Amino acid sequence: MTARPLSRRLIILAAAAAGTAGLLAPAPPAGGQGAPIKIGTVFAVTGPASSLGKPEKDTATMLQSQLQSAGGIGGRPVQIISYDSETDPTKAVLLIKKAVTEDNAVAVVGGTTSPESQAMADYAMAAEVPFMSVAASTTLSVPTRAWVFQTPQRNATAAAKALEYLVAIHAKTFAFLYRNDDFGQDGLVALRTYGLHQGVALVDAEPFAATDTDLSVQVARARVKNPDAMVVWSTPPTASIAAKNIRQLGIRAPILESHGIANRAFIQLAGPAAEGVVFPAGKLLVAGRLPAGDPQKALLEKYASDFEAANRYAASTFGGHAYDGITMLADALRHVGPDKARIREYLEHVRGFIGTGGTFNMSPQDHNGLGTRDMVLVVIKNGAWDLWK
Known part of the structure; x- marks a missing residue:
């Protein structure tokens, strides 16, 4: 039996309904003074896509701790607010709406699965809020949508x-x-x-x-x-x-x-x-096999080490997608502050940003900025990952 696609229009309209779902206890604000800058995250921590969404959420928690240790951004604390969509596109769009209208998030990262991200992207466009999708459907950013960016390599x-x-x-x-x-x-x-x-x-x-x-x-x-x-x-x-x-x-x-x-x-x-x-x-799974001169190698090994120390299980590319979205937003905040329009403009012109997914080179025509050069072919051998050929 196959799933019937959800109507995007119905999902967006559902965001107007009262109520919330799947709230996870927000982490305390990162260090700094004054009102915190808030970033919303919506991941499928439970439900069919939980093997993707849990490392995404755990990455957000890890980065919250790192931002706190660093004293926030620009002297202000940063609060990463996490919600669980339960792998439900309708809940995902309700939660991005809550993050924006109630929590006053300046940007949102999430949408573990492509159906969730499609619904959230439609809301982000209507609300004019930067949205960093962690899903891979090509149609999320082709054709380009002004407020929607994508951290995984597209399908x-x-x-x-x-x-x-x-x-x-x-x-x-x-x-x-x-x-x-x-x-x-x-x-x-x-x-x-x-x-x-x-x-x-x-x-x-x-x-x-x-x-x-x-x-x-x-x-x-x-x-x-x-x-x-x-x-x-x-x-x-x-x-x-x-x-x-x-x-x-x-x-x-x-x-x-x-x-x-x-x-x-x-x-x-x-x-x-x-x-x-x-x-x-992406190269994360085989970071140890990369040559010393690979520009991603140091970052990949540090992310994997930090993640495993914080969570006691192996890092995956899905947590990496969340890492790239949140750290790219943090980079934007350092340069232009918590203004949604300026964040969007900054992200659209990111060049040479080294993340777990590759080296991002965004443009007004490309809100993903990755190519086949940022991917490798991986083979599973004896229950582990290895480079194919």
């Missing part, structure tokens, strides 16, 4: 990197299993389009819902087409379920997944089926 970028693998293994055909929402549909369009230009043909496309617990039917239909590779575009748990079902049905073709599996949850849930899976990702 289109990840698909282009993924295609490098298909070309390298001389695959001529692939089947595509995808979560039937903005994230999966966007990945389907991108990989099918890029494949056509490289002589790699899509022979079957199989949608599924984020809440599905077995994908054997979709996998069996794809197997009939005898593809050279099986491509899955989702996040855990369904990304892991797909890998398990592929191997359980005896398919030995290579499995290529999206950058949505760049966390330990995928490996834990997929078990032995994770072995040999290849996926495009």
